[in-house]
Amino acid sequence: MATLKALAQPPTDKAADWLVGAEDSVTFLKANAQSEEIVIYASGPAVLIHGVLAPAQQVTPADQEDLMHCFVETDESWVIQKSYGGGEGHKVYLEPPLRQGGKSLSGGEKLIFRRSFHGVQKGESPVELSQKLVHSLGLHFVSERNAYCRLDDRGDIEDVIRILRTEFGDVRESLTAVTILAKDLSTYMALANMALVFMFDFTRVARDSFNGWGDHNRIDRSAPDLFYHGGGIANASYVNGRMIVRTAIPLQQLIDDWKEESNPTKREYATFKIFDRKNGVEIETSSAPEFLSNYFQESNLPWEISPAFFRPDVLHRFKSDPEKYTLDDRTISCRNAWYLKGYDINEAGQVHAYIGDLARLPIEEQRYWQSFNEWSKGPISKRAHENDIMGEFSSEYDPLHLLKYKIGKLNDTPPAWWLPRSSEHLDAARYPATDSTFEWANEIMALDQLVVEGFQLKPLRKVLEDKGAKAEPSWASLRVLGAILVATGLSEDQAKTTLTPLSRLHGLRSTLRAHSSITEKDKEERLARSTHGTLRAHFKWLAGECDRAFDAVLRALDAGDLNP
Structure with missing residues (x-):
């Protein structure tokens, strides 16, 4: 984008040289055609680059006169056309883009669309991409990256087509560009038997003193795949032309590469x-x-x-x-x-x-x-x-698995007192893999978010009231659950003992993850290790205690037996 910006605005120290050097922009086009990421569209001050695809046989060799008379508007798209006359009467039919593209572009493909929604849309027209191109390459638009992306063979998000925008300070002008990875474009062109035709115009003028071109020096350049005309005066210059870029990947190479990838000996x-x-x-x-x-x-x-x-x-x-x-x-x-x-x-x-x-x-x-x-x-x-x-079901007690199962069942038909836990909550709760204090603390927090945070305070207060008791205004959900257990027949001590694992879990989360002192955290870690040997073993024990407490709470809340 930095190079494009240099084409679009004059440098402060060499503005005079920039104004008369529009032909220098052609150097960018040549380098762009050889880059790993190709600019296929750019629109801004002093810059217009618009790439379209043409059937390769129709531009080999290029009919330079025909192409120079072609110009494709960015808002040109598919339309329902209506006509009358010529002895054919009324006709209604679909008409593709590039209808003004002459014989060279006939049957080609437009890649970039910028349509305006008059009277509704505010600001610049959005950039749309050819769906044929996007779908063929397996791309999806990711808004936060402003790019059409896919997953690579490592599972990472890869930007294949990028939409770039930059503003120019106080002049209220902007530069918009679209780039695509060269390998992907070449692959598409090889399979579609197309060539890329750039229509370009670089016009540079001194806005405060430009009075028209008048009689000026003119240039004409003509190579097989790059041809343009231009000219200049003391404070302005321009070039306007066409450039053809052909695929760098023959179709046979795509076939050979696929064979190589699927060869087990490799x-x-x-x-x-x-x-x-x-x-x-x-x-x-x-x-x-x-x-x-x-x-x-x-x-x-x-x-x-x-x-x-x-x-x-x-x-x-x-x-x-x-x-x-x-x-x-x-x-x-x-x-x-x-x-x-x-x-x-x-x-x-x-x-x-x-x-x-x-x-x-x-x-x-x-x-x-x-x-x-x-x-x-x-x-x-x-x-x-x-x-x-052995090919058998496991006989090993897995408390975390059981907790997730029961919570999943609650999520399916949640009572008023239960806030369904998201798939992210269920995925996040795991046994610690190592004896790392940091991992242990994270897993304690995830387990608390999965289990304790699922209980809804206000509906639990209503359950308690329906059982003939009332909660104090300061009580949190675990305290209300304790009162519900008492209302179902347990003593105060029995209710407290039943809920101790959940209370312990919630308190441990606060100690390990909140702004507690280092001394408090170290004390909890030493206690867990001395009692259970490892932090993983402690977590598994705590999950088991919470599983049993969860069963008792479900019975008190008339949720039934959710065990598999």
């Missing part, structure tokens, strides 16, 4: 330390298919379902970016990129996954996991053994 694989379940030994081996076997093959090679073990912080990247990664209890996926099934965490705190599943990840992702790989410190989790090896 795929790369990382090496992992694994426990070879078949032979009962620890080995280091490639994840490539030729180094592995399955239950149905006669071989001494390790099974694909042999586990590799990893330091628990391998999960940090996935937990910290929930927009990009989906982390379920047993699976991890990266949007539009890859999927890993069968991971879990064993009693030793190690993350484990099967080497056959790791082999299906992109090589960059395999190498990421490889950097956390270590020898096993214990067997795979009980849940993984029952699910994956």
Whole structure:
């Protein structure tokens, strides 16, 4: 955009040279055609660039006279045309853009549209893109990026077509440009058998002293794919012409590239330390298919379902970016990129996954996991053994899974006293993967937001009143729940004991995540470690206590048994 701005406004120190140097703008066009990101449209002071597509055979070679007489307005679009006469009577028909494009542009495609909604729309006309182009390239408009985007093979958002705008200070003028990645444009042009035709005009004048062109020096330039005329006087200059850009990617190259991508012999694989379940030994081996076997093959090679073990912080990247990664209890996926099934965490705190599943990840992702790989410190989790090896449902008590299940059921038909928890709340609540205090504090907060914050204070007060009691104005939701438990027959002490886990969770969140003193936070951490060994173990215990308390509250609120 900086280069375009330099074309659109004079530099303060060399304004006189800029005014007479309009032909210098052609240098930008030549460089632009060779760039990785191509400007296909630009409109602003002293700059007009408008690219349209023409059938390649109709501009090979270019009919320069025909093209110089073509001019395509930016607001030209599809219309319902009506005509009468010529012996044909009344006619109504669809007419495409480029209808004034001469024989060279006939059957071509317009890429940029700027239509005006007269009397309604305020400000500049919006920039619209050819839907054929946008859909073919698999693009979606992302407003906060002001770009048409897609997900790349790493799951990251990639700007393919950008809409750029800049203002020029106090003169109330602006420059609007549209760019596209050259590779994508070349791909589209190759498949559509089109060439890009730039119509350009660079006109520079001194506004305070320009009185018209009069008799001025003229220039004419003519090369096969770049031709223009221009001229200038002492305080103004212009160039107006056409430039043809042809695809840099032949159709056969697209076919060859696809063959290369789908060739299994070209795929790369990382090496992992694994426990070879078949032979009962620890080995280091490639994840490539030729180094592995399955239950149905006669071989001494390790099974694909042999586990590799990893330091628990391998999960940090996935937990910290929930927009990009989906982390379920047993699976991890990266949007539009890859999927890993069968991971879990064993009693030793190690993350484990099967080497056959790791082999299906992109090589960059395999190498990421490889950097956390270590020898096993214990067997795979009980849940993984029952699910994956024995083919059975897990017998292991999973309090967080049960809490999410019950909350999901409440969300389906929420009582007045329950504020449905969003999918983001459900996804955010997870067991800590590591023994990090920061991760533990985050998971405590997520669990509190999932469970405690779901209870609605005013409807709970109404429930209590219906049971013949009344809440004090200062009571919060947990205190009202305690009174409801008493109203259903529990003693004050029993109600307090029942709700202690939820109260403990809520208080712990305040201590760990609010502006508490370092001393208080350290005290809670030491207590959790001394009582349960690890912060992960403490969290699992607390989740279990909260699950039992949640069941008691649901019974008191006549919500029934929501256990699966």
